[in-house]
Amino acid sequence: MNKHKKAANLIFGGLTIMVLLLFAFPFFWMLLASFKTQGQIMSTDQLFIFKPTMDNYTDVFKEYDFLKYIFNSFVVALGSTLFALLLGLPAAYAIARHNLQKLGLVILVARIIPGITFLIPWFILFSKLELIDTFPSLILSHMLVGLPFIIWIMISFFEALPTEIEESGLIDGCTRHQVFMRIILPISGPGIITSSLLSFIFSWNNFMFSIILAGDQTKPLPVAVFNFMSYSEINWGGLMAAACIITLPVLIIALLAQRYVVSGLAAGAVKG
Amino acid sequence: MQYNWFDRNLKWIYTMPAVIFVLVMMVFPILYTVRISFFEWSMSAITPPKWVGLDNYMTLLKDTRFWGAVRSTMFFTVAALAVEVVLGVAIALLLTRDFRGKNVMKTIFLLPMVSTPVAMGLVWQLIYEPTIGAANMLLKAVGLKPQLWLASPDQAISSLIIVDVWQWTPMIALIVMAGLATIPTDPYEAADVDGAGRWRKFISITLPLLKPTIMVAAMLRLIDVLKTFDIIYATTQGGPNLATETLNIYGYVLGFQYFKLGMASSLLVLFFALVMGLTIVMIWMRKRMEGRYE
Numbered sequence: 001m002n003k004h005k006k007a008a009n010l011i012f013g014g015l016t017i018m019v020l021l022l023f024a025f026p027f028f029w030m031l032l033a034s035f036k037t038q039g040q041i042m043s044t045d046q047l048f049i050f051k052p053t054m055d056n057y058t059d060v061f062k063e064y065d066f067l068k069y070i071f072n073s074f075v076v077a078l079g080s081t082l083f084a085l086l087l088g089l090p091a092a093y094a095i096a097r098h099n100l101q102k103l104g105l106v107i108l109v110a111r112i113i114p115g116i117t118f119l120i121p122w123f124i125l126f127s128k129l130e131l132i133d134t135f136p137s138l139i140l141s142h143m144l145v146g147l148p149f150i151i152w153i154m155i156s157f158f159e160a161l162p163t164e165i166e167e168s169g170l171i172d173g174c175t176r177h178q179v180f181m182r183i184i185l186p187i188s189g190p191g192i193i194t195s196s197l198l199s200f201i202f203s204w205n206n207f208m209f210s211i212i213l214a215g216d217q218t219k220p221l222p223v224a225v226f227n228f229m230s231y232s233e234i235n236w237g238g239l240m241a242a243a244c245i246i247t248l249p250v251l252i253i254a255l256l257a258q259r260y261v262v263s264g265l266a267a268g269a270v271k272g
Numbered sequence: 273m274q275y276n277w278f279d280r281n282l283k284w285i286y287t288m289p290a291v292i293f294v295l296v297m298m299v300f301p302i303l304y305t306v307r308i309s310f311f312e313w314s315m316s317a318i319t320p321p322k323w324v325g326l327d328n329y330m331t332l333l334k335d336t337r338f339w340g341a342v343r344s345t346m347f348f349t350v351a352a353l354a355v356e357v358v359l360g361v362a363i364a365l366l367l368t369r370d371f372r373g374k375n376v377m378k379t380i381f382l383l384p385m386v387s388t389p390v391a392m393g394l395v396w397q398l399i400y401e402p403t404i405g406a407a408n409m410l411l412k413a414v415g416l417k418p419q420l421w422l423a424s425p426d427q428a429i430s431s432l433i434i435v436d437v438w439q440w441t442p443m444i445a446l447i448v449m450a451g452l453a454t455i456p457t458d459p460y461e462a463a464d465v466d467g468a469g470r471w472r473k474f475i476s477i478t479l480p481l482l483k484p485t486i487m488v489a490a491m492l493r494l495i496d497v498l499k500t501f502d503i504i505y506a507t508t509q510g511g512p513n514l515a516t517e518t519l520n521i522y523g524y525v526l527g528f529q530y531f532k533l534g535m536a537s538s539l540l541v542l543f544f545a546l547v548m549g550l551t552i553v554m555i556w557m558r559k560r561m562e563g564r565y566e
Binding site for chain 2: 012013015016019020022023024025026027029030033041042044047086087088090091093094095097098100103106107109110111112113114115116117118119120121122123124125127140141143144147151175176177180201204205207208211212221222225226229236239240242243246247250251253254255258261262
């Protein structure tokens, strides 16, 4: 390797590390602050070296009933993902196998339309049905976040399966419905995992629908954290601990299932 | 083969639940929003909605706050999108080289876009805090004057653009990286034979071949950046002095803080038309571009 190339490598390496640090910094900062007392956050001479405290985390659970909000978030994210799968998987299969592309397009429109356009009618409708601050209204609204992901990812997945699989099933005397249930679904694991993960993550993160449709009983994490920022004087350590707890599940999912998440996010790109 | 009624109509039975869901949760709300935009109503049970024709739209078009929101939305969208695309392509090119820890890098890249925006809004508020925030510490360390960031009407929107760039540049970079992987190697070999330099190769080979991928990434991002809500509402709520009030935020405020449902709906109809219009233009541009390549 000549000198010129070595210098170039050094520059590239340096740039890469800089980019990495810039993107990772907010996470690092959040984690540090979550173990600091208010005093330590306020003083600039204890930036990296300080005596860590767990108080912020115990406070969040003891004083703010965080377990309840975690539970709410899980119910809504899991519920909306499951129901979206229930509607989305058969629909995606029919669209992929019977060339109902126009229908697929309509569902993609759900991703383009500003979510806030739905909120006023939903609010009126759910108020009349007395469903504000209940899980059904939250799950229904979050399904609209997950369903486009599930349908679009699964259409490309089903399209990629060879039709011979179905044909052999039909020859063996299965009905088309049985072919889908017993042959197609069991081999669709990767697609189902990818789309469910994205549906789960985006429901977990959703703020706009929840802030209107949830109340004290069903408040999921993002709304809960937003509320205790506006009511109390700013307790930075507590807020950062709360931010860490909210982000942890999605970060774990992203780390464990990195491959799926990337391919899922890119699926829209490939399809356009 | 067995054919019964259920099997013959399977494609309708399979799509029906999803179609009904979309009709009830999407089509009906859109039509309802359009309808209510011609009425005046504050959700009161005593006074029913009052037909006012196009009045809401007229009031809105004369409302300086509305035009301020249009300007903020445009500025936020154009600036964030431009920075994200340029930076995303640059980072993708930087990361195509093989190096140790490339996968760790990709993982870290994934984190900003999957993290809960409200939580990240809190973290950035701490970073931008004028007296204890990391942003001002950094400025002081390099000898610059500390700034007000989110607390200043002049800087708030740019500060939010930085957050959006941090969160979403990785998506553009990851899509472009996937695109780079599909570029064949032979044009580069031919260019080497001709003695082309790095820059020349980038301008004449990489960029043209990458253009469709960049367009798609930009389009996906455009659709979402127009609708940015969480990061803005969780940090500034449109302030200070309405400096960060985008159409999305103003619509929300009209509807759910002032309960002017008619006005809010007319704003949302216009916003909806804007988003759909821009999307259709982008799709049309892309089709034309593809047509030229064929």
